Amino acid sequence: MIRVLLADDETMIRAGVRAILAADPGIEVVAEAGDGHEAVELARLHRPHVVLLDIRMPRLDGLGAAEELRTAAPGTAVVMLTTFSEDAYITRALGSGVSGFLLKSGDPRELIAGVRAVAEGAAYLSPTVARRVLDTLGGGRFSRAAEARARLEPLTGREREVVALVGAGLSNQEIAERLYVVEGTVKAHVSAVLGRVGLRNRVQLAILAYEAGLVPGA
Numbered sequence: 001m002i003r004v005l006l007a008d009d010e011t012m013i014r015a016g017v018r019a020i021l022a023a024d025p026g027i028e029v030v031a032e033a034g035d036g037h038e039a040v041e042l043a044r045l046h047r048p049h050v051v052l053l054d055i056r057m058p059r060l061d062g063l064g065a066a067e068e069l070r071t072a073a074p075g076t077a078v079v080m081l082t083t084f085s086e087d088a089y090i091t092r093a094l095g096s097g098v099s100g101f102l103l104k105s106g107d108p109r110e111l112i113a114g115v116r117a118v119a120e121g122a123a124y125l126s127p128t129v130a131r132r133v134l135d136t137l138g139g140g141r142f143s144r145a146a147e148a149r150a151r152l153e154p155l156t157g158r159e160r161e162v163v164a165l166v167g168a169g170l171s172n173q174e175i176a177e178r179l180y181v182v183e184g185t186v187k188a189h190v191s192a193v194l195g196r197v198g199l200r201n202r203v204q205l206a207i208l209a210y211e212a213g214l215v216p217g218a
Contacts, residue, residue, distance in 0.1 A: 002119045003030045005046060007039035007065065008054035008081065013104065017052065017081075020108040027115060036060025036068075043073040049119045051076050052102075054205040055089045063093055070097050082129060097201055099126035113169075118172035119203050123202035146217055148211035151197050160214065162189045167209025 004021060006029055008014045014032050021027045030046045033039035036053070037060045040217050044053055051069060053062035060068070066078045077099040077118065082089065093101070099118040101110055103126045117124040152160060158179070165175045176183040190202070199205050209215050 002050060002115060003046065003048040004026045004028065005031045005033065005039065005043055005048040005076075006116060007033040007036065007057065007062070009034050009057045010054075013054070013081075014133065017111065019112050021115065022107075024112050024116075027112065030031070034058075036065030037061060039065050040068045040072050043069055043076055046075055047073060049091050050079060050099075050115050052081055053078050055093070063089065066093065073211050076123075077112055078172045079118055079124070098203060099201075100126075100203065101129040103128050105167065117169050117171065120173065122169050122171035123166060123175070123206045124169045125167075125203070125206055125210070130207070130215075144211050145213060147214070148208050152212050154196065154213075155193060159189055159193050159198050162186060162213075163193060163205060163209050164214035166190065167215040168208045170207070 003146050004027060006014055006017055007018070018029050018032070021029055021198040030048055031042040035057045039051060039053060040060070051073070053065055055062040057065070062080055067081070069076060069161045070079055078097070079102055080093055080105050081099050081102055085102055100114050100123055102124070106126050106128060114124040114126065148181045152163060155163065161179060162175060165178060170178065172186045174185050179186070190205070194200070194205060197205070197208065199208065
C-alpha cells in the first residue's frame with residue numbers, strides 16, 4: 001500500500017485529489033495538511049511514501065516544505081502540485097530534491113501514475129508541465145536542445161538509454177526489466193550519469209532528457 005500525505009490550503013482541492021487517489025486500491029491518503037509546516041510535522045508522524053505538496057501555501061510554501069522534508073522525512077518522495085501560473089516556482093523547485101511535478105488540472109490518471117512512479121523511486125513529470133518548464137528555463141528551445149545533446153554526448157549508448165527511460169518516468173526496477181539487467185546496474189548507471197553531467201537528482205535528469213529530445217513526444 002502506498003501511503004500518501006496531501007498538503008494544500010484549499011479544502012476543495014484536497015477533496016478532489018483524495019477522491020482521485022481513492023480510485024486506486026493500492027493508494028491510501030494517511031493525512032492531510034493545510035500548510036507547509038503542518039505537512040512537515042505530519043510527515044514526521046506518519047512517514048508516508050509520497051507527499052503531494054501545493055506550491056503556494058500559507059506559513060510555509062511548498063518549496064520551503066520540500067526543503068525541510070529532505071531532513072525531516074528523507075525516505076519520502078515529494079511531488080509538487082502546480083498550475084500554469086507558477087512557472088517560476090517550478091524552475092526553483094528543480095533544485096530542491098523533488099521527485100515530480102503534476103498539474104492540478106491535468107488528467108486524473110496522471111495523478112495516480114505519478115504517485116505510483118515516485119513511490120517506486122522514479123522521477124515523474126506531467127508531460128504538460130515538462131513542456132512548460134522547457135519553455136521557461138531561459139534561452140531558445142533550439143539552443144537548449146543543442147546544449148543538452150552536447151552534455152549527453154560523452155555518455156555511452158547504454159547510459160543514454162537509461163537517461164531516456166528516466167525521462168519517461170520509469171523506476172530503476174522498470175528500467176532493469178526493460179534493458180534485461182539487474183536493478184543494481186541501473187542504479188550504478190544513474191549515479192554515474194548524474195555525476196558526469198553535473199546534476200543532483202532524477203528530476204533534473206528527466207528535464208535534460210526532454211531537452212535533448214530523448215523522450216517521445218517531448
